[in-house]
Every structure is written in C-alpha cells, then in structure tokens.
Amino acid sequence: MDTQALKGSWHLVTQSGDQVPLFFYSALFLMYPEARGLFPVSMATQRDRLVGALGHIVSNVDRVDDLVPFLQQLGRDHRKFSVVAQHYPAVGQALLATLEHFLGDRWTPALARDWAQAYGLIAKVMTEAAEESAATSPPWWEGEIIMHEVRAPGIAVIRARLNYPYPFRAGQSASISVALRPKLWRFYSFANAPRRDNTIDLHVRVVDGGTVSTALVHGAQRGDILKIGAPVGDRLTLDSNPLRDLILIAGGTGLAPLKSLVEQMAYEGPRRDVRLFVGARTSRELYDIEALSKLNVENPWLNVVPVVSRDAFYSGEHGNAVDVALRAYRGQDVYVCGSEEMVHHSVSRLLDAGVPPGQIRFDEFTSAGGSGQ
C-alpha cells in the first residue's frame, strides 16, 4: 500500500471542503436509502466529524500503533448508532465513489486499489472490535427515569435505573440519548459512585437552545427511557497511587463527576482529606446543596464549601471557586470540572499559582469527546 499516495490524494480531495462529505452522504443514501434512518435530520455537524475522523486516519495511516486503538474505539462506539457489519461495504463504496468524483483524472486504478485496501483494513479493525465488545456488553443500555427533579431554573437532577448491570468507575461519563430527540447523543457525567441497585444520577443544565439538554430538563419525565452508551473517560477518575489529599473544584453541573468521587471515597473509607468547592452564579443555583451538606456532616474528612460569584445578597463565600480553593492549597491534587470557559479559567489560575501541571486533573474538550455520531 502506497501511504504517500493515500495522503496526497486525501489532501487534494479536502480542498473541496464541505462539498466532499455532502457528496459522500448523498451518494451513500442514494445507493442505500435505508442508511438514512441511522442519522439525525441535520447533518451539518455529522459532516465535520466524518472529515475529522477520516483526516485523522489518513494522516496516521503509517503509524499503526496509534491508529489501531483509535479505530477499535470508533468501532465499539458505533454500536450505539445501530451500525452493523453489513453497513461497512456500503460506506466503502460511497467513499470510493466520492474520491473518484473529486479526483477526476487522478483517480488511477492503482490509487483505487490502495484506497480499497486501506478501507478494507479500517473496516476489519472496526468490525472486529465491535464484535468483540458485543460478546460482553449490549450496544447501549436502557435506563428508565425513576426520579426527575427540576432543582433550579434550567437545572434538573435525574435518576435512572438501567436494564443490565453497568460497570463504570466514579468520574466517568457516557453519551446519552433521549427518545424525544432520537439519534442525538450528548455526553454526561455520572453524579454517583456505582450502586447495587443499578441506578445512575445525572445533573443536567439547559444549554440555551440546546436540543438534548432542553428535552432532558423540560421534556423528560418519570417513566421515560434513556439510551446510555458504554462508560468512557479516565481524566476524572481517582488515583490511589500516590495517595494525596484532594481539592475538587466544581462549576455548575460540573459538580456531577466530583460528587461521584466523593461518594466513592465515602464507600471505600476515607484515607485522605478532601475539600470540595462548589461554584455557582447565584445561591439559587446551588441545586444539590442539601445532599452535599449531608455528606459534609457524615464525613469528617470532607469539607464542602459553596462559592457564589454573582449574588450580592449571598452570605457565604463570594467569587470564583478556584480563587477560594487556592487559599486552601497545600500541595493537594486538584480536580476541576465545569463549563469549558470555567475549566480554562480555573486551570490557568492554578498554573499561575504554581500548582504542578501533573497534579491538575480536568476533562479535555476535544471534538472526539464531543457529542453525537
């Protein structure tokens, strides 16, 4: 396989921008109309993701060690979109037709063979990983909502009971889909440590105009079924080696994974000192303060500090949670979770204050960790 020819031709094709994925999907749907049902109505973000994933694959085509885990994850991940082995040849045909269309005279039989061979390998790795995970887990879990509380304007706490055992670690997240918005998936962190009754808690804030978050907070109700993908992520899980004291800084519903860490430590027994700083704009948005106060009272190793940034009439701590947290910094490991803006601000404040980068844990905001198909 001539990897340089693959890279060069892909580079040429990408000059046509959005036209390329547009052509690809239209070709796919014309040849296999039944495939259209696997996708959401709007394809705008989907097209960007396709080009992003293909670009990543092509530019790493000669680094197999990096590429194979990426493809395996991609294959496992596509199970929740109801993609099965039979779909792969169809996608391959549409891809080759697209390349042929945009390359014109440059589409030689040799290049066609290289691409067909490369796609064959990609499909093989993805389908094998999907089949392997099919032996141990369902494509998605179904969770019946058994509690739905709107705790503050635009913030809901949701509890769902899953249909099969769901092994996850505190601090992980999963992509979630709600029947009101079919085929749209968004990542949410679990707000609890694994429980025997197979329930999970989600903290959801409405994103202005956000389709899934709005449906989850204002549309979903008890008895509705959520689809839940496999648990992912290790950025916010606990390390016990070395066992250092912790500072946890939450912004808004970024509290969820940090609360799950606190729960896990409460189950396993306290072996370290933990300070949880709960940031909110106003005191009304301290939506989980009741449960947190209870944890605070029950666990002497835990110290919960609510911090409010935009409420002149609040009697507790004022300002940004990170600034209040820094006053308590004595070399602990620091976990940060919140909006993208809050995380960026907090991490740069921590670095400025001299916290070693290796001791700051937060979720990366990348397109791969984003939402949807």
Added chain:
Amino acid sequence: MTGETPWAHGTSNDHQRLTPDRVRNKDFSRTALGRRGYSEEEVRAFLYRIADDMANGDSEKADLRAEVERLRNWYKERGTDVTSPGAQRSRLNVDAVNLLSRAQQTADAQIAEAEDYARRLVAQARQQYEQMLVEAQQQAEEAASQAVKTYRSSGEVQSAEAEELERRIAYLRTFAEVTQVQLRAVLEGLTHEVNKLGTVPDSARSVAYSSSGQDSA
C-alpha cells in the same frame, strides 16, 4: 420549548408537528405592564417569514423527492445486477447526488436558523428573569435600610437585635410584594393559556390535520 422542533423527530409521531400555519397563528402571553418585551409586530413578521421559509422548504423537498424517485426508477428499470458493487456504482448519478445534497443543505440551514432563534429566545428570557430578581432584591434592600433609619430616629430604646429584626421584616415584606406582582402576571398569563387550550375550535384542528397530512404525502 419541548416538542416544538419537528425536525428533530424523524418519523416519530409522538408530538404534533409544527406547520407553517401553526407558526403563523402562534399566540404569546402578554408581559406585565411596564415590563420589557418584544415588539409584537416584529415577532409576527418574523413568524410569517419562518412560515414562508418552512412552506418553501416543504415544496422544494417534495419536488426533490419526486426528482429523486424518478431518477431512482430510471435506474431501477435499466439496472440489471444490483447486488454487484460494479452495478451499484454505475447507478450513481451525480445530478441525483447533488439534488439530495441541496435538500440536505436546505434542511440544515432551517434547523440551524430555528436553533439559533431558540437560543436567543431562551437567553433573553433568562436575562429578564434574573433582572426581575435583582430588582426585587434591590428594592427590598432599600426598604430595609429605610426601616432601620426610621427605627433609629424613633427615639425608642435601641438594640442591635431589634434593629436587625426591623431590617429583615422590611426586606422580606418588600421582596414578597415585588415578586407577588410578577407572580400574579405569570399566573394570569398561564390561566389565559389554559383557558385557550380548553376551547380549541374544530376548524383549527382540521386545518392542523390536513396540513400535516400534506406533509407526509
């Protein structure tokens, strides 16, 4: 907000679909006197533009569907071995691909426009809500300091506890009064909406059904 974005539903019929007609006839509740709100004319004009866009999109999509169907049949009639990859590939007509692409773009643009509209609407609503609360708090704070001033100049025996009590009572009373006015406006609007739900005329129902029927034809 929920159930108002028909594009997100695909084939599910759980919710009534939004039609151009329902967009044009959408009624909003009144804001309380003296409260800020959108210009009614601007909102109505905008709704009509959305409705027109929706209708144009629907007819364009129907034309496209027909076009695609014709093309598909044309190829079906001529195609022989549809299972072999070679035959599948030769069936691909670039005009058909482009037609489908344009339809998808139209759909994407409309969804984006609708989502943007929803985003701005929600943001505005939240700002308004936060401003109301801040105003109520401010007025209550002013009333509280006024009460303290009055208490101090009353000539009675002064104590810090009594002063704090006066302050709190005045704060809460004013806060309650200000928010009560807001709540009453909300309640009236809600009652109005609920009453309307009880008296949907049959003609409006049949219009909604016939236009959704067209949609799926």
